[in-house]
Amino acid sequence: MRKILFFLCCLFFLNASAQQLTSNPYGLDIVSSWTIYQDSCKKNDNNRLIEIKKAIPGILLDIKYATRDNFMKQVMYKQARAFARKPVVNQLKKIQAALKTKGYGLKIFDAYRPYQVTLAFYKQASDKNFVANPKKGSKHNRGCAVDLTLVYLKTxxxxxxxxxxxxxxPAAAANYANLPAELIRNRDFLIETMQRYGFRVIPNEWWHFDYIGWQNYSLMDIPFEKL
Known part of the structure; x- marks a missing residue:
């Protein structure tokens, strides 16, 4: 009887854990449990999602998905906040400091994105080339992607x-050439700066940068309100 009870308890625990990790249509391992997330941070502090504005006070935010001013035309985030994994934020801090010497700074449009939002994007987007396929998840879901641009520090x-x-x-592509020279210079300066600190632009979005080593981080579906 004790063996049976032990077996049932183990089965219940495994099922509960599986529900916390794979609650999605594609059977992906996605961390939606606060407890599992906290445990992962205790094992490796690099897993921690850091609030960018608190870590880099001078950085600007314009979180479009907390407004209706986005391609979805609806509010997708309950809070206008931006998070990323600890190593990502550390590199952004270095970039902000380097840009400051030249009179520039960063403005963040988006960073960590809960997986449920990625599902909604893919379902409603008219052009699937500009949204992540939820069958694989997004680097945003891993806390390893940032959408951003440059600003003038003074203004x-x-x-x-x-x-x-x-x-x-089409002009959103990172190598689109049929543009005024000034726009190409500005875009390439941003891309080159980000690359020096471990980020890679994606081909069809000049503003989207993935952090190298993103494969080492789990897909996440924890809302901003819990972070």
């Missing part, structure tokens, strides 16, 4: 770029 005004954020226009 906070955005530096001119080829397109607005989240544009589906």
């Amino acid at each position: 906070g005004k955005e530096v001119a770029m080829p397109t607005t954020y989240d544009s589906f226009d």
Whole structure:
């Protein structure tokens, strides 16, 4: 009887854990449990999602998905906040300091994104090339991607770029050439700066940068309110 009870307890625990890790249509391992997330941070502090604004006070935020000013035309985040894994934030801090010497700074549009939001994006986006496929998850879901642009430190005004954020226009591509020289210079300066600190731009979005080593981090589905 004791062996049976022990077996049932183990089975219950495994089922509960599985529900916390794979509550999605594709059977992906996604951390949605606060306890599991906290345990992962205790094992490796690099897993911690850090609030970017608190770690880098001078950085600007314009969290479009906390407003209706986005391609979804609806509020996707309950809070206008931005998080990323600890190593990502450490590198952003270095980038902000380097840019400051040249009169520039960073403005963050988006960073860590809960997986449920990625599901919603893919379902409603008119052009699937500009949203992550939820079958694999997004680097945003891993806390290892940032959407950003440059601003002038003195004014906070955005530096001119080829397109607005989240544009589906062909000119949003990181190597699009049919542009005024100034826009190409500004875009390439941003890309080159980010690359020096371990980020890689994705081909179709000049504003989206993935941090190298993103494969080492789990997909996450914990809302901002819990962080």
